[in-house]
Amino acid sequence: MTQTATLPHFDHTPTPYTGPSKAEVLAARTKHISPGILTYYKDPVMIVEGKMQYLFDETGRRYLDAFAGIVTVSVGHCHPRVIEAVQTQNSLLQHTTTIYLHPNITRFAEKIARVMPKGSDLSVCYFTNSGSEANDLAIMMARLHTGNFDVIALRNAYHGMSPAAMGLTALHTWKYPVPQGVGVHHALNPNQYRGPWDYDDPDAGAKYAADVKDLIQSATPGCVAAFIAEPIQGVGGAVMMPDGYFSRVYESVQAAGGLCIADEVQTGFGRTGDHFWGFESQGVTPDIVTLAKGIGNGSPIGCVVTTPEVAASLKQRLHFNTYGGNPVSMAQGIATLDIMLEDNIQAHAKEVGSHLIAGLRTLADRHPLIGDVRGAGLMVGVELVTDRTTKDPATAETAAVFERCKDLGVLIGKGGLFGNVLRIKPPMCITREDCDFLCTVLDTALTEVGGG
Ligand SMILES: Cc1ncc(COP(=O)(O)O)c(C=O)c1O
Numbered sequence: 001m002t003q004t005a006t007l008p009h010f011d012h013t014p015t016p017y018t019g020p021s022k023a024e025v026l027a028a029r030t031k032h033i034s035p036g037i038l039t040y041y042k043d044p045v046m047i048v049e050g051k052m053q054y055l056f057d058e059t060g061r062r063y064l065d066a067f068a069g070i071v072t073v074s075v076g077h078c079h080p081r082v083i084e085a086v087q088t089q090n091s092l093l094q095h096t097t098t099i100y101l102h103p104n105i106t107r108f109a110e111k112i113a114r115v116m117p118k119g120s121d122l123s124v125c126y127f128t129n130s131g132s133e134a135n136d137l138a139i140m141m142a143r144l145h146t147g148n149f150d151v152i153a154l155r156n157a158y159h160g161m162s163p164a165a166m167g168l169t170a171l172h173t174w175k176y177p178v179p180q181g182v183g184v185h186h187a188l189n190p191n192q193y194r195g196p197w198d199y200d201d202p203d204a205g206a207k208y209a210a211d212v213k214d215l216i217q218s219a220t221p222g223c224v225a226a227f228i229a230e231p232i233q234g235v236g237g238a239v240m241m242p243d244g245y246f247s248r249v250y251e252s253v254q255a256a257g258g259l260c261i262a263d264e265v266q267t268g269f270g271r272t273g274d275h276f277w278g279f280e281s282q283g284v285t286p287d288i289v290t291l292a293k294g295i296g297n298g299s300p301i302g303c304v305v306t307t308p309e310v311a312a313s314l315k316q317r318l319h320f321n322t323y324g325g326n327p328v329s330m331a332q333g334i335a336t337l338d339i340m341l342e343d344n345i346q347a348h349a350k351e352v353g354s355h356l357i358a359g360l361r362t363l364a365d366r367h368p369l370i371g372d373v374r375g376a377g378l379m380v381g382v383e384l385v386t387d388r389t390t391k392d393p394a395t396a397e398t399a400a401v402f403e404r405c406k407d408l409g410v411l412i413g414k415g416g417l418f419g420n421v422l423r424i425k426p427p428m429c430i431t432r433e434d435c436d437f438l439c440t441v442l443d444t445a446l447t448e449v450g451g452g
Contacts, residue, residue, distance in 0.1 A: 005298035005440035007054075007062055007409055008433040014049045014056040020394025022046045022058055025089055040414075041406055050077025053430045055411065063406075064434055066426045067413040071234060071266045071379075074294035074340045076429040082297055083334035089328050094291060097322055104330035111337050112291075112305060115276055120285045124311035127324040131265040131292030132160025135228065138288045138304050142226035142259040144313035149183045152218035152227045152253065156189040156417060158235030159228065159263055168228055171417055185219045187212045191239045193372045193383060194391060205244030213252040224258035226288075234266035237416030238381025238423060240374055246282035259287035259310065265302075266379065269294045270336075270346025272430060273377025274351045281376065299332035345428045346377075353377035355432050356424065357438035366443075369394055369401075369450035380429065381415075382422040382442075393396060393418035397449050404445035410438050 007155055020028075025046060029039075032268035045063070049056040053076060055065045065077070065187055075082065089104070096102055102417045109125040116122035128134045139151055151168070153159065159168040166174065167181025170189075189195060190208035197204035227249060233239040267278030275281050287310055300323070323329070339345070357375060357422070360382055364370040371385035371394075384394035384401065396418045405412055413423030424438070 004091045005408065005437050005444070007064060007437055008431065010051075010054055010062065012051045012054070013384070014060045014062075017048050017058040017060070019048070019058070022296035028096055034363040037063070041403060045406065045411070051425045052076035052079065053434060058425070062409070064410045064426070064430075064438060066296075066410055066424050066430075066438055068425055068427045069298060070293070070413065071271070071425040072073075072293040072298055073295075074269055074297050074425045075336055075343070075345060076427045077298075079336075079339060079429075081296065081339055082332055083333045083441070085331045086299075086328060089331035092380075093327055094348050096327060102327050102330075104326075104327045104334065105325040108330045108333045110338070111334060112303065114338070115341070116289070116305060117277070117280065117285050121309075122285070122289060122305050124306055124308055126304045126311070126314075126319075126321075127330070128292075128304070128321055129323050130160070130162075130302045131263075131290065132162040132165040132302075133321070133324075134265070134290040134292055134302035134304050135168060135261075135263060136157045136162050136164040138261050138290050139168070139226060139228070141304065141306065141310055142261065142288065144316065145310045146223075146225045146257050146259060148221075148223045148225040148257055150216075150224045152215060152220075152224055152258075153184055153186055154189055154229050154233070155186045156191065156233055156236035156239060157186075157228075157230060157263075158232045158233070159230075173419075174235070174416070182430075183225075185215050187215050188247050189208060189236070189239065190242050192242055193239075193374070197242075206248055208242060209245050209248035212249045216256045220256070222256060224253060224256045226259045226261050227253040228261040228263055230263045230265070230377050231267045231281065232272065232376065233381075234423075234425075235415050237383060237421030238375045238379060241282060244282075246279065246284045248285050249254075260263070260284070261288040261290060262286040263290050265290060265292040266294075266425070269340055270349050271377050271379050273346065273350030276346055278379075295336065296333050299329045299336075301329050301333050340428075349377040349428045352430055352432055352435060353380065355359040356380060356420060356438070358437040359435060359448075360424075360442070363439060363443055363446065367446040367450055369446055378424075378426060378428055380424040383416065384420050384422070385414050390404070393420035394450075395420045398422060400449040401442070401445045402452075405441050405449060408444060409443040410436075410441045 188211040
């Protein structure tokens with residue numbers, strides 16, 4: 001029996017929308033915006049207002065945002081303290097570049113250095129405008145610092161869409177047939193749900209890590225510039241790294257003269273609950289950490305954090321980024337990080353995320369379409385399959401569930417190589433009541449689509 005769920009009460013009245021109609025916006029978008037940029041949903045949603053974990057369309061309808069603008073809105077849409085900081089900075093100085101001194105960029109860098117693991121030397125920041133730019137720069141710095149060229153990334157990874165970042169990305173849906181990824185080698189995806197070594201294999205981490213060692217020996221000159229990976233693959237469908245994987249891989253990479261880069265664009269800032277950074281769950285400290293998305297709660301900020309020694313590699317030439325470190329973006333980043341720490345967002349992500357994952361596991365007991373529920377904190381994936389034994393991806397069913405959730409008031413994400421993973425990564429201010437609502441909606445959608 002399906003239930004009709006009601007969104008938890010929320011005390012906010014959206015401003016009446018007076019702009020162009022949805023049909024007009026869609027027509028203009030079709031004509032003037034690149035066709036390569038996709039919209040979600042058969043009937044795209046037009047979002048005109050956001051408040052904390054909720055979004056409002058042009059009719060004033062409220063949705064639970066369970067995807068946070070693709071894991072970007074970390075502390076809540078239009079969080080009042082973020083708005084205040086940005087408005088104050090906007091009225092003082094909107095733009096200056098790094099050719100002059102400004103306190104915001106240094107204040108933010110100091111704060112980021114303070115949340116890096118204690119005892120690490122990760123203390124120097126280079127701000128960019130996006131995660132792709134941060135990853136490009138991290139790879140170049142690793143090459144300059146080590147004098148090596150080859151880079152190891154993982155299959156099923158997503159690191160961005162600039163030419164260099166696309167070369168690191170390893171999902172065919174996100175790779176154009178153009179020259180890219182020169183010197184990049186993709187290791188086996190350590191996916192314990194679909195790969196050769198599963199969750200029950202206590203040596204899975206060691207076995208997947210052995211592939212990286214073999215790759216270095218067989219596909220490179222035996223020395224590498226870097227290994228880059230997401231601690232939990234985001235676009236790839238919330239694929240978790242097996243225990244002990246990073247420590248073994250880092251050992252092989254460092255033995256081959258390389259640096260280890262953690263792409264924390266999605267997993268950073270407490271989202272995974274147990275730790276502030278995703279890499280900490282693997283007991284390692286990288287040489288370079290790349291940040292974006294949640295760092296700015298929606299402001300276009302990326303960042304490369306590294307040691308003074310690695311950072312010095314850029315001194316051999318001049319390097320410049322017009323908007324990187326912009327005072328308004330920095331004000332937004334500072335306010336966001338302050339809120340994360342003052343409101344203990346990480347503990348909240350752990351508590352509410354555990355509640356969500358438990359609720360999703362209960363759904364898995366009833367719905368054979370659910371093949372796997374995985375994740376940590378508020379970085380969660382639900383993989384749908386047509387058959388739990390063969391694990392055939394339920395791509396069409398995932399699309400139908402995804403559409404139905406939207407109709408019922410929940411906006412979620414979709415990913416994985418086969419488009420069969422529901423991605424749930426909400427603003428981290430989401431409540432237990434919101435998670436219960438989400439599970440009830442998902443239950444209804446799965447019942448309607450899968451008949452479970
Ligand atoms: C893990 C990861 N790295 C890098 C990027 C690229 O970030 P951006 O879209 O800001 O260039 C993304 C974007 O989704 C990402 O998920």
